[in-house]
Amino acid sequence: MEQLGGTVIGFSNANVTSIQKGESLWDTIKMTEQYADVIVIRHPLEGSARLAAEAASIPVINGGDGSNQHPTQTMLDLYTIQKTKNRLDGLHIGFVGDLKYGRTVHSLVIALSHFNPTFYFIAPDDLQIPESYTDELFQKKIKYFKTADLNRFAKELDVLYVTRIQKERFPDPLEYEKFKGIYRVDEQFLQNVKKDMKIMHPLPRVDEIDKSVDNTSHAAYFEQAANGIPVRKILLALVLGRIK
Template sequence: MSQEKSEELAGKILGMMFFEPSTRTRLSFETAMKRLGGNCIGFAGSAASSVSKGENLADTSKMFEAYSDAIVIRHDLEGVGRFISDIVDVPVINAGDGAGQHPTQTLLDLYTIKREFNKIKGLNVALVGDLKYGRTVHSLAYALGMFGTEMTFVAPDDLKMPNEILHDLKKNNIKFNETSNIKDVIDDIDVLYVTRIQKERFPDVEEYSKIKGAYLINYDLIKGKDLIVMHPLPRIDEIAHDIDNTKYNKYFEQAFYGVPIRMAILKNIIKNKM
């Protein structure tokens, strides 16, 4: 699969506006576009663009519209993707907006789960770690809810799932539980979706220091359980390396699926615009 290539988007350009650091998302979008025969332009960090000279986001976006057939943006402000989509005439893909959403990550997460279980509906998924600032779990919670998946949110009190998301889930009669103790749920879940504590989102570094390392998923914790472990990466200290070479580890496969999933996204939105 990693060697598959086509010319379906030959001559097309993907504009990549990455104002925040990214490894997997940025590189998988770039790989996906090139495997479809297209090319990429853009920057990884505002210091490499005219934003560092004071150019506003709207003007930068209009320039990318002029040079590109689609735009991928990652930014530290929530709602930026929607804002840009209102001022440009090319498709805009949200590659992560602060502590808001990360929709393309959710698509590859769902794909990973479906490949493993051949279904999504009826599973029990635990989302663990930084649920307050973790944009991946925000998008994933909404998506899993659409499939009727039962969810358990495992987080310290200061990092619980935002109330607006809980409200939306309740409004749509989606089942979920909340706990701060992972041992309460470890025997009953199919998917353990782990996230890192988002240091860069904390207004106070001391508050981060109090919470970091709140959860450590190691082999002893999950040994003998019938589950898989997922993580959007990067991991810091929340998943021990003794899980890497076990049947439980699906986080590297999960990251790999970023390329075919984003190939499908790019092919769909760019060809539909042609």
């Protein structure tokens, strides 16, 4: 926002706001819109961004609501796929890691479903993609496969979207211990993939992509992160009516 010439009023900690005094999200938004032209909200509760959008008369951008959605990440993910693969249509896309709680996965699956993809959901049963998403894919007649084995469809993939097993999303720390480090994309894995297969990751990563992958032509995750800046700038300019 500052690079666009705007200013930011906000807070990184809700404890310094009236939320601490028990103010509702609705009221916080009603107050904030008096001072701002656009609201960007990242909130741990699912559906918070939608409620904020209902409360506000100014544009609201969802910067991530719990494990539900992360639409701006999806926009930069789509941009990265278009840039690195020169197309969005008809791609074979794998998702690996925490597909249950991974909001970037949820949003990207819905967005890519408009481009005739084939999906490969790679996760243990307990972290598999929620049924509501596969129901939607079934209705749209989109082909998808579920597996716990990272290598099973390695040769098919045009893009592999890797996600972190998110410690903070597990209600039980013991459950996290069970799954951490379960998948690792490394040079050995890359021996079985298409030459132009791209690896993406919403970052931060822990140990799911080995550092040795960074210098290969497969790594697209730092470019992906960098794409976040122009994409989010454009989004702000669009909702503020500065570009059409």
